[in-house]
Amino acid sequence: MAEANPFLDSLRLERRVPPCAIVIFGANGDLTKRKLIPALYRLAFERKLPPACAIFGNSRTPMSDDDYRGKMKEATQQFLEDSPFDEALWEQFARNLYYVAGDLKDPAFYQQLKVQLAAQETATGGNVLFYLSTQPSHYEPAVEGLGAAGLNVGGLPKAWRRVVVEKPFGHDLASARELNKVLQSAFPERDVYRIDHYLGKETVQNVLAFRFANGIFEPLWNRRYINHIQITAAESIGVEGRGAYYQESGALKDMIQNHLLQVMATIAMEPSAVFEPTSVRDERAKLLRSIRIHSEAELATHTVAGQYGSGRVGNADLPGFRQEPGVSPDAQTDTFAAATFFVDNWRWAGVPFYIRTGKRMPKRVTDIAIHFNAAPLSIFERDAPGQTARPNLLIIRIQPEEGISLRFLSKNPGGGMRLRPVSMDFSYGSSFGVRTPTAYETLLEDAMAGDATLYTRQDMVEASWQVVQPISDYWRSHYHVFPNYEAGTWGPQASDEMLARRGHVWRVP
Amino acid sequence: MTTVTPDRILKEMQQLWIDIGKTAMEPGVKGEHGILRACAMTLVIAADEEEETADIGETIAELMHHHPSRAIVLRVRDGGDEFLESRVYAQCWRPFGRRQQICCEQIEIRSSEASLRDIPRIVLGLMVPDLPVVLVCRSALWFGSNSFAPLLRVANRIILDTRRAPHPVQTMTQLEAAHQQGLRVSDLAWTAITEWRRHIAALFDDATLLARLREVHHIRVTTGSMGASAEAWYLAAWLQRSAGVQAGVSFTTGTSTNSIHAVDLKGDAFSLSLQRGEGSVLAILRDGLAASVSFALSSDWELLREELSITGDDRVYHAVLPRAIALAAAGR
Numbered sequence A: 001m002a003e004a005n006p007f008l009d010s011l012r013l014e015r016r017v018p019p020c021a022i023v024i025f026g027a028n029g030d031l032t033k034r035k036l037i038p039a040l041y042r043l044a045f046e047r048k049l050p051p052a053c054a055i056f057g058n059s060r061t062p063m064s065d066d067d068y069r070g071k072m073k074e075a076t077q078q079f080l081e082d083s084p085f086d087e088a089l090w091e092q093f094a095r096n097l098y099y100v101a102g103d104l105k106d107p108a109f110y111q112q113l114k115v116q117l118a119a120q121e122t123a124t125g126g127n128v129l130f131y132l133s134t135q136p137s138h139y140e141p142a143v144e145g146l147g148a149a150g151l152n153v154g155g156l157p158k159a160w161r162r163v164v165v166e167k168p169f170g171h172d173l174a175s176a177r178e179l180n181k182v183l184q185s186a187f188p189e190r191d192v193y194r195i196d197h198y199l200g201k202e203t204v205q206n207v208l209a210f211r212f213a214n215g216i217f218e219p220l221w222n223r224r225y226i227n228h229i230q231i232t233a234a235e236s237i238g239v240e241g242r243g244a245y246y247q248e249s250g251a252l253k254d255m256i257q258n259h260l261l262q263v264m265a266t267i268a269m270e271p272s273a274v275f276e277p278t279s280v281r282d283e284r285a286k287l288l289r290s291i292r293i294h295s296e297a298e299l300a301t302h303t304v305a306g307q308y309g310s311g312r313v314g315n316a317d318l319p320g321f322r323q324e325p326g327v328s329p330d331a332q333t334d335t336f337a338a339a340t341f342f343v344d345n346w347r348w349a350g351v352p353f354y355i356r357t358g359k360r361m362p363k364r365v366t367d368i369a370i371h372f373n374a375a376p377l378s379i380f381e382r383d384a385p386g387q388t389a390r391p392n393l394l395i396i397r398i399q400p401e402e403g404i405s406l407r408f409l410s411k412n413p414g415g416g417m418r419l420r421p422v423s424m425d426f427s428y429g430s431s432f433g434v435r436t437p438t439a440y441e442t443l444l445e446d447a448m449a450g451d452a453t454l455y456t457r458q459d460m461v462e463a464s465w466q467v468v469q470p471i472s473d474y475w476r477s478h479y480h481v482f483p484n485y486e487a488g489t490w491g492p493q494a495s496d497e498m499l500a501r502r503g504h505v506w507r508v509p
Numbered sequence B: 001m002t003t004v005t006p007d008r009i010l011k012e013m014q015q016l017w018i019d020i021g022k023t024a025m026e027p028g029v030k031g032e033h034g035i036l037r038a039c040a041m042t043l044v045i046a047a048d049e050e051e052e053t054a055d056i057g058e059t060i061a062e063l064m065h066h067h068p069s070r071a072i073v074l075r076v077r078d079g080g081d082e083f084l085e086s087r088v089y090a091q092c093w094r095p096f097g098r099r100q101q102i103c104c105e106q107i108e109i110r111s112s113e114a115s116l117r118d119i120p121r122i123v124l125g126l127m128v129p130d131l132p133v134v135l136v137c138r139s140a141l142w143f144g145s146n147s148f149a150p151l152l153r154v155a156n157r158i159i160l161d162t163r164r165a166p167h168p169v170q171t172m173t174q175l176e177a178a179h180q181q182g183l184r185v186s187d188l189a190w191t192a193i194t195e196w197r198r199h200i201a202a203l204f205d206d207a208t209l210l211a212r213l214r215e216v217h218h219i220r221v222t223t224g225s226m227g228a229s230a231e232a233w234y235l236a237a238w239l240q241r242s243a244g245v246q247a248g249v250s251f252t253t254g255t256s257t258n259s260i261h262a263v264d265l266k267g268d269a270f271s272l273s274l275q276r277g278e279g280s281v282l283a284i285l286r287d288g289l290a291a292s293v294s295f296a297l298s299s300d301w302e303l304l305r306e307e308l309s310i311t312g313d314d315r316v317y318h319a320v321l322p323r324a325i326a327l328a329a330a331g332r
Helices: A030-046 A065-079 A089-092 A109-121 A137-146 A172-188 A202-212 A245-250 A251-268 A277-290 A296-302 A428-432 A440-448 A458-476 A493-500 B006-027 B051-065 B111-127 B138-144 B145-155 B166-178 B194-203 B209-213 B230-243 B299-307 B315-327
Strands: A021-025 A056-059 A097-101 A128-134 A161-163 A192-194 A225-236 A303-306 A311-313 A316-318 A335-341 A354-360 A366-374 A393-399 A403-411 A420-428 B035-037 B043-049 B069-076 B084-093 B103-110 B133-137 B157-160 B186-187 B216-223 B248-253 B262-269 B271-276 B279-286 B289-294
Touching: A021 A030, A021 A109, A030 A065, A030 A089, A030 A440, A030 B186, A056 A109, A065 A089, A065 A097, A065 B084, A097 A109, A097 A335, A109 A137, A128 B006, A128 B051, A137 A161, A137 A303, A161 A172, A172 A403, A172 A458, A192 A458, A202 A251, A202 A393, A202 A403, A225 A251, A245 A251, A251 A335, A251 A354, A251 A366, A251 A458, A277 A458, A296 A303, A296 A335, A296 A458, A303 A458, A335 A493, A354 A493, A440 B289, B006 B084, B006 B103, B006 B111, B043 B051, B051 B069, B051 B084, B051 B103, B051 B299, B069 B111, B084 B111, B084 B157, B103 B111, B103 B262, B111 B133, B111 B299, B133 B138, B157 B166, B157 B299, B166 B186, B166 B230, B166 B315, B194 B262, B194 B271, B194 B279, B216 B230, B230 B248, B230 B262, B230 B315, B262 B289
Parallel strands: A021 A056, A021 A128, A056 A097, A128 A161, A161 A192, A225 A354, B035 B103, B043 B069, B043 B133, B069 B103, B133 B157, B157 B186, B216 B248
Antiparallel strands: A225 A366, A303 A335, A311 A316, A335 A354, A366 A393, A393 A403, A403 A420, B084 B103, B216 B262, B262 B271, B271 B279, B279 B289
């Protein structure tokens, strides 16, 4: 085993990211402009980016380094979140920003890239993080190209090569397995970083702290005290010009298969023995494997597909999904998906996990609502019948305002024992006062540092597909009478009915 | 003289919040979107009367962004007459891109030396329940004062700055004694060398260099023109302890205005030198090869921010402290 550096002090000295180069495939795309470059710039601002970290952008469009820098500057100014833009810092950052035009299917491109990376090797130590921010159809040629050119292996001793893959990780179980095979043909699993940006969000990470660092919640975190859990990820926007892509994907695959099942796993997993990547990911994977796969009969009652029709929100008329550009007028795509899941283990047996996600809902919000069992006896019913029917509720808000609230009943001031629900609020913004890093900042820094705790693993991806695939197949084999919810509403009636069967109601976030 | 009691101060503070709330909700006012009252600790800052009010205010204002707190500033002036007065106010700011203001409360208590004994009871009544209490002694005199002892006992953290102490070795010895008594103490002089430690630790990430660490037999710290200080003793002691070798230590006085100008690690066939250059540049010379890196300079509030972020016990510091005292006492 390598000797440990005796000068390290984890209490004060921040984790250092080793020198490296970053190669972004799909460098002209939306994700790069909106998220990746602003996140890297912000890391530079925080002095977390290693000095002389060279960033190479690639796409097919011919462009000079300076043109690319200009484009990225504009994008960073536009999309930098909660942070001012510093011109001098940008100049410094942009000096290490390069552009390499080339076709991912062309072997000559990889040779050109190899030369460019070699030129930076003294500064980067030969470490390279490849980021696949392209369309999924380009993953295979990119990985194969890197492998064939020998770019998947560092030339210098101890140099590492890692690959970050964006979702979707396949469009079904078979294609997910195929993708894993392709990735592992060039990179060992430990060097494959499958990004799920939900896991990089502060509040999702805080769920682990909340559950496993506080002694008072974990004893309640089970079927004895929790009645059911609702996870909502609502978007107010429609498909925003991505109609053609979305038509092939849908809400179930776009959100539930990855983000929301990962959130559910974080909420429901067992504590890991230590907080280190393998241990935490093992527990997440175990939970995902414990989710009961719906039987044919359950698929009809435990899942709901929806698609928005036109509607009016405020004074704006909004088109239905089928009227969006690029969308077929008889598209069967789910823009809303809801499902009831059960976890088959001792902790959660019988506790429903309701998950819903949709586009064109009343507002943009993602939260987790943990509904506790009601008090066993209502001793205040005589004064005001029905007033104690509200059980305790713990809300974990993921976006837009990250925080945690606990709802409980309190006596109204004045005479009589009248109760009303009150809320105890913890808000990240006000409690810490400082800006929280974006998910991409956290995840990019982790990937450079070799920390895969917040990344998904091959077995987790396959376990999620095991759960989602039967739903997807079932929906595809049935004709849906779409649209079944109006833009600006909380989804189809069937979704409310799904909960009503167990006497539950969707909480309005 | 007005009566100064915790009850009266708390009442004034309550009124202050009502007034701020009303102002903030007036249409057209800058803070129209309301305010959030934030507090994560009681921060007691004990300062001398000579210290600039503006400097302390600025430090607190900057700290609030990271560590929102109820700040209690204590200021003592010389004099045998009894004198005690207080005032309350709030520090507000608007985080970038947010509409709502975040506000923290601040209490200033001024007293004469003769009234110093009255202060602990007032402060005890003003502490925010259930949250940590951090005591920052800007002047070492406070730390040694008997009148102040009740506050030391309730503080979860006591932060001193031996860089400002007239007799730093004596203060460091007091810190060690306090630590032995179970008080959680720290020193901003130790915090001030984090940047040096960061660079040295980064260099030894290189396995080749790390493997040669055992060759080091001498550590030299070159101080500024003021001579050896707490920072220099801490750095030398940390190097000696971390290196785990029986290396000799020497201090040389240089001409720079920085408290530490250079660090040299020497072996028979090994040489590593880190030297502060102009502004924020650190020159590194390793076996004859030179490189320059940026050396971040920290202001007082940044040091305090770092110290307040540490919630656990700083074991490295407490392991280094006795060694640093020994180096200082040996006059090396």
